[in-house]
Amino acid sequence: MQNKSNHTYTMMLKGLISNSMSEKVFDLFDEMTIKLDSFTLTV
Secondary structure, X not given: OOOOOHHHHHHHHHHHHHOOXXXXXXXHHHHOOOOOOHXXXXX
16 A cells, blocks of 8 residues: 555554454554554544
8 A cells, every 4th residue: 555544544444343354453553654643543
């Protein structure tokens, strides 16, 4: 993915959580290179 933003990560996390893919959620957290905001952390 070229343009990584909080919004993009939030939508990806929400999709993974909605589809019961919790292991992938933790993998994505490890890959994140941006500082998360409070909205992203509440997902």
